Amino acid sequence: MAELRRVLPLRTAVTTSAGLASAAVNFFAAVEVAQYAGGRSAWLALLVAGLLITLSAANFSELSGLYPSAAAIRVWMRRGANDRLSMVGSLVYMMTVVLVVAADAFVLGHVFTAIVPAVPGLVWIALLLMIVTWANLRGVKVAGYIQDGNGLFLLGSLMVISVIGLMHVAPGHFAGVFHLGGGFLQSVALGVFIFVGFEWVTPLAEEFTDSRMIPRGMFMALGLVAVAFGLFTLAQQTLLPQARVAGSLVPQLLVGQAALGRLGFWWMVVASLTTAMTTFNGGFVAASRFVYAAARERVLPPVLARLNDRLVPQYALLGLFITSLLLAAVVYVSGRYVWLINTGAAVESFMYVMAGFLVINLRRREPNRARPFRVPWGVVIPGLSMLIFFALGIGSLTAASDLPGPVPWSLAFLVMLTAGAVIYVYRVVPRLKARSRVAPAPSRPSEAP
Template sequence: MASLFARKPIGELQVDQESTGGLKRALGVGDLVMLSIGAVIGAGIFSTLGTAAAGEVNAAGQVVRYGAGPALVLSFLLLGAVCGLAALCYAELAAMIPQAGSAYAYSYATLGELLAWIIGWDLILEYAVGNVAVAIAWAGYFNSLISPWVQLPGWITHGYWNAKALAANGDAAMQQVIDTAPRLGGIPVLINLPAFLIVMAITWLLVIGVKESTRVNNAMVVVKLLVLALFIIVGAMHIDTANYTPFAPNGFRGIHQGAAIVFFAFIGFDAISTAAEETKNPQRNMPLGIMIGLGVCTVIYMIVGAVATGLIPYQQLKSSDPLAHAFEVAGLTQFSWIIAAGAVVSMAAVLLVFQYGQPRIFYAMARDGLLPPWAAKIHPKYRTPHITTILTGVLVAVGALLADDAATYDLTNIGTLSAFALVCVGVLVLRIKEPNRPRPFRVPFVWGVTLLGAGACVFVMWGLPVHAWERFGIWLLIGLAIYFVYGYRNSVLRRGGGPPSSGATPVPQAPLEGKQ
């Protein structure tokens, strides 16, 4: 049993990948901050803000989750504090262990192989499963944007399970789409073609190379910030202060549950830690990129939340496109299409960064023997993990083609929060086990920050509905089955012999194509 918690020596994680044919170091602090903003500001703020403010009711009119109302700004502040604690822990580990793999790599060095596998499995929820929801949300905004000129048939803009869910909730128009859709073996053909195509386009871009991808991301980040600035400036001039009363209609319960809903808006700041092996001077640049990016996004969110809930009554924000909808209700329809266009760009940036992160998790796990060796292959020309990039792209694209986005939000949130909590614990464990190891960046007040950070993540998780915990439990059981069938038997650390934490057994580097 002890071998399940074997820790990978940090000395083996600090190999210079550039000199051994690994990933290419090309990113600076500015690139990392832009990657962070590109990942964080997207589907969350453009899609879940309305539900977090207004709450959620089921078809029978029963309250499923209470909304925060105008106190949504406090939900954002709460999440900024929670994520800030986790970000400090990410910064310490990213500076010490500048390797692809993010929380997975950190946990391998601090908590052992089994917990590292669990975190790696959880991160699939954040990046791959979360990206299914982002792609579907992107397609919705894209269809709204082009609708004045092009009307796409409903059966190619709604996935099968998404259409079925909408119809089950009483959407008569969607039921008509289902009834009139072409049939294949008696089953209605219902696909979300725009969502599929955007994921495949981004996958192609990521195979080409990391620097090319970040240039595209930087341009998209500038566009999304300009659009949010427009929303803030125009919206602030039309605020009705009467909409701020009552400020917290459901008390702290609403603030708490609203935070659990809108946590999806904060997912992504940790994605840049997957870029550690492709960052110049990662010991300095990774902590700066993580903390600056998160701080900027938190401030933007609080301002947007204050403007949105002041522009119209919070109950009317419940919409799939709450920011554009707020302008329409307020009579500012001349600007709503700009917001829709900004949402299309913003969510494309999120897709780019998350699709960037997931293959690097697979790359790191395969390099450790926990996944098959082909997942650690590097393209001989572009020096990107092309096989896992293509595989992830196909899986996400197919998911977006058929899935229901609402079913993925809570699962993504709970998986990400669990990973954050374990990273906080990992920092404390490593401080105890290896107190003298050099740390380019140190978490201040480490006991308080790590324990409070882990506890805060669990507290936010507690605000999620029961079905999210049930699905998360099933997901973990599937992951554990895969680990014991394949990963446990093929672990490089275990097959290497010798004490797992002795540092005596070098971990092989990712092989190049055609070179074993």
Template sequence: MKELERDLGLLSVLAISIGAMIGSGIFILPALALEIAGPAVIVAYALAGLLVVPAALSKSEMATAMPEAGGTYIYIERGMGPLLGTIAGVGTWFSLSFKGALALVGGVPYLLLLFDLPLKPVALGLAAVLILVNVVGAKQTGRLQVVIVVVMLAALGWFTAGSAPSVQSANYANFFDAGIGGLLAATGLVFVSYAGVTKVASVAEEVENPGRNIPLGILGSLAFTTVLYVAIVAVLVGVTDPGSVAGSLTPVAVAAEQTLGQVGVVAVILAAILALISTANAGILSSSRYPFAMSRDKLAPPSLSAVSDRLGTPVNSITLTGAVLLVLIAFVPILDIAKLASAFQIMVFAMINLAVVAFREGSAEYDPEFTSPLYPWVQIFGTITGVLLLTQMGTIALAGAVLITVASVGWYFLYVRPRVSREGAATDAIRRQVGRDALTEVESSLSENPREVLVALTKNADEAREHALVALAADLVRPDDGRVVAVRFEEIPDQAPLTEDATVQSSSDISFETRTEALSEEFGVDVEADEIVSHDTKHAVVNFAANRGVDSIVAEHEPLRLRSRLVGDPIDWVVRHAPCDVLLVDNLGYDNPKRIVLSEDSGPYSPLAVNVAEAVAASNGGGISLWYPADRSTDEHRRTITEYQSELSEMLSVPVRAESIRTDGGQPSRPDLLVRRGADDRVRDALFDERPVFPSPGCTTVTVYPRESRRPPFARRMLERVTF
């Protein structure tokens, strides 16, 4: 694969970053922000610069760890996964294109102060020249940025120094009249003035000595630009009458005319045009690298990652970006679109801070030369303030950000997902934390063996099935010398009264009690037998369990036909309302099981399932096999699951081995007993899960449902499903 040439030094990095910021942020936005916050716009610029620091630190760190073309996309894709990477890549690409178009269209009003020219044709001509420059090569781009930034800063410096003596303190009166709401709204608006600070990271692959030059370039340009912005805005407010520049298309020129005369106006016009051209130039340079990087990772068509043999630049990617820029200038109300893109940029900055956390906490290889100080508090601060500023952008901007996000998600599912199977460091970090939490719960539950288990016989079962259920319950209570209560529940019609005649024992009842209580000697635990007659079996089971205070209910739950499942099996009601754990048994026999399988396909193993499997294995001198699907995993997934299973094995007192199985029906061998977690959604289970185990084990299956107080909340289970 062809690589981009590393030929951008520190001076070029500073020029690209400063040139990307000093544009619409100082020549266009002050007039709009003045209408919102009044003189407090000065504080708004300082506050916005401060709030950019977390993203600047985070991006500097990740850029030194991954000095690759693509910048934001690379970091979020590697940290948060291909889906969020696609959103960040597509959204930031459009965002930078929008800002470049805004910079060109916004610069023309300054030019019109000297020449009577049509706005759009001039903007289109400038855009075409910049696109051609970027096609020629990054070295020429970097050198052009240096020239532009030097001339621009000289003009702005002269304006600031020359106008400072004319500042009138009266112009700062009623400084905070707009209140905190106005200040925050203005901060949200001018925040985009600093968005270019991290643009240099998107050409990190072309930077010499990235471990040094990238952090110095990003942080140095941010500090310099913040001071410059505050100084210029303070002078602009101080030399003009209150409200005289609010809403103006050329606010800096208005201020220069009052202090420096016509020569000052010409200098400001020159600086404005150069600044806005440099913003557009840096926008084309960096935004074109997003489709380039996405293409290399198969998130975009492969033609976008082709590098020209003659020019050494990604011509197709630059051409596509340039075409979008020209279309925006020609046909789209660019100011509104730029505001929408700015809202998305704030959201991306918040994602950048989260990506650093994902890399540091995950297992992916991550070795930055520069590390952000005060981790993770800086990242948390940046994320929270980013969300806060996003709320200040208005409903239209938020709706636009949502639209870009939805379009990116659509592209991901239509194009990316069939081609990419990677996952982000965040997914692995969350999976590891979920696994650690699950292991902690398992460790605490292993000492909680049930003291009394109710075997609820709700169907006409033969003696062999009754024997199997009692044997299972006996294995559960044996560690703590507990008791098994086997109860036959009989339901009579509602119209039949519950009289003494209904409770008279039949010969079948006496036979049941006799053979059941005789099992005490066979199993070595106390076994008690009883019969309950009621109008409603499910209520009778729950009431008996509550009055007796049993720890678990064991009952049969054979596969039912679809109609019966939709109408509802009474034992399902027991699961939802029981005051204790419930174990539902698909009963194919229980005869001294040696090989017990723990099966799970959507999360870590349930602590109750682990407890049941260990108790049965210990009572019968057997071992546990940990089943997990082999064909649903990335390499990171498999590695984390293996470590999780290894730690779980060390906790158990019986032999344990892990086995990967195929979800298409393959399995190593037939187990004696399988234990699994019950479905969270009984309706889904009823409709789609005729045999709720993968693959069908051909043996008795125990499906466990912990009592309500021990069931994980819905959000936790969804997180387990997504990550495991």
């Protein structure tokens, strides 16, 4: 095998995995986890969620070693299940990116409202999404080390500020840190959301020559995220009255202020902004590439593969911008975001179920293919992860949302999303594929578009 001239180091696997998991909406998720866990024991729920996610990380490690591909889940599902399930799963999974972007926009809007109350947060959201879209359309690339460094900046900031804050807490305020509330299972289920995105480092597998880097990077990143958000949750629940945290739309700024005064407040403002911008940019780059590739294979309309003069899939990017802005506007204006977190946690949980299934099924279908990383103990870990994450996914979907009425809105939204994807794959994709089969024969360069 010819060796590559340039390869990525382990550091990039860690920073990418940790950076992609570190969305600004995690601050709200941490508050919600605490509400179910019964307050101060929320850190335990996060720890348990992190430990359970290592089971899934093991599954992703085997899949990534088996088929290292930027198309990741699309390839694995196609090999381990079938093409149509792969298309449905990939479309729903990609929607999670848009959900996270919209949720981060909500956080960002409220951070700006806290520092510049005169300008509505929605204006800032639109402006910042436009800046990221424009930069991407112009082919401006945020250097990888800035993108990844922002994730580490957030995690480092959380650790430092939380530890400083915890040093101010009177010993009596630590009472209850081991008390498990009645909704502990649901708090673990929602804790999954804190780690969402750690596995999105697997599409980089082709850029590493040593296939052990991805598993190592993911496991180290999970540890960092668990420690940082565990400390943040503990600080949040011991430094501040629970009612104040639960009612706040900027809990991270409150913790920063309680720990370090104005310096802490502005530190967390900067961390929130850089994190949200990183999520916007990383989300748009990843999702626009997925849309481009899907359009190239006629899963999506071919117009979405059209490039501008900077070789950027412009319609794919504009479509993502419009979808994200609309969703962000709906969430911001309504002020309802919990259903978004619940849905995102459920989609991720079900994707982890799928990862376990694919590991088992691909061992049966392709037993002789090389596996640089093999999950130990046969089917125990993949099987166990399927059971656990199915239960956690159901837990997320049935958790109380902030939308009115007795309807489980997250479940309803996910069913609609999946049904839409199924109908699209069965009705529209065959027509798109049929059109490509009657397309003109390959032309000489002078005839090309």
